[in-house]
Amino acid sequence: EVRLLDSGGTLVQPGGSLRLSCAASGFTFKNSAMAWVRQAPGKGLEWVSTIGGSGDSTFYADSVKGRFTVSRDNLKNTVYLQMNTLRVEDTAVYYCAKLQWPSPDYWGPGTLVTVAS
């Protein structure tokens, strides 16, 4: 059974940093691209970032490019999202997702990031 558990969300001040993690199990992790998708309160879904199975390929939405970095550890079956220079508009539930290329087919439960002073 595919399982994704995203974590690390909390309250952080504008300009601060945070790292989210997503622990995966139930599939061959190194063979799967992974993505982060976010959802601001009461809003729709917004793609944030994607990383290829080996970690060599990374992609970012314009809204986070230069501030967020996606990475993965294929020995720990974990994908990360390092978020720097956080803004109020980054407040959202962040979901990690496994890709059945190119569509996310399994999603974690989400972790809430609140950026506020």
Added chain:
Amino acid sequence: ENVLTQSPGTLSLSPGERATLSCRASQSVTNTYLAWYQQKPGQAPRLLIYGASSRATGIPDRFSGSGSGPEFTLTISRLEPEDFAVYYCQQYGSSTWTFGQGTKVEVK
């Protein structure tokens, strides 16, 4: 950026009725790269349809997807009580992923 516009914004129907949801892209979308998701309050999205018309694992056959080019449709043949939710289309192209703004299917 390939913008996806979903219509209608809200669909008010009764259980047993047919639901037809539309997703229009501002640029052409390769069929393989168009998907539909269902999201209920407080839950993560669930993949329903990928490749424009293929049902994901465990999805009932009352859900079907169709369309090509810029215009795609999700049809729910007979609404069950558990189908009232928000539905999103999603596309991939040029190393970016975009979602539509969603269609809410609510009980009439």
